[in-house]
Amino acid sequence: MGPKSGKNQGGNRRGARPRREKPEYDQKLVDLRRVARVMAGGRRFSFRxxxxxxxxxxxxxxxTAKGSDTAIAIDKAFKKARKELFTVPLTKDGTIPYEVSAKFAGSRLLLRPAHAGRGIMAGGPVRIVCDLAGINNITGKIISRSTNKLNNAKATITALQKLAS
Structure with missing residues (x-):
């Protein structure tokens, strides 16, 4: 036999792995933490x-979800995020229609529309949310002193939901 003899030479056989198609949603992990629950025998750890x-x-x-392992927590969080999906109204310039502010817990922020070509001028979780929503031109400012990524992300979601209603 020639140089291409052997079992694993490609082709579409019965045991071949199916091709993975591109997922319908892009995802970004904002925060991954080890959290503890205090029990009688000591601390019990899980991941959020x-x-x-x-x-x-x-x-x-x-x-947001918790699990005994990071992979389990991420998988649960993805399923919860899919249930929480909503549509953000976008203009033809890829920005939001008007200025909006929101508050969640200790986090306050302001989102302003921007002209075409400006890009996403925001930091941290605000940038991630706007990017995954498909907003190309926006100015975001976290007004509070909160550095909590979860609260800042939820405040951004709250602001965008105000636009949707």
Missing amino acids: ATLIIGNKKGMVGLG
């Missing part, structure tokens, strides 16, 4: 994942 998903065409959602 905060995940943002979006299709970059106006749909975005945020999910």
Whole structure:
């Protein structure tokens, strides 16, 4: 036999792996923490994942979940985020229609529309949410002193939901 003899030479056989198609939603992990629950015998640890998903065409959602392992927590968070998806109204310039502010827990922020070509001028979780929502031109400012990624992400989601209603 020639140089291409052997079992694993490609082709479409019965045991071949199916091709993985591109997922319908892009996802970004905002926060992954080890959290503890105090029991009689000591601390019991689990992981909390905060995940943002979006299709970059106006749909975005945020999910937070806990699990005994990081992979389990991320998978649960993805499923929760899919249930929380909503549509953000976008203009033809890829920005939001008007200025909006929101508050969640200790986090306050302001989102302003921007002219075409400006890009996403925001930091941290605000940038991630806007990017996955498909907003190309926006100015975002976290007004509070809060550095909590989860609260800042939820405040951004709250602001975008105000636009949707």
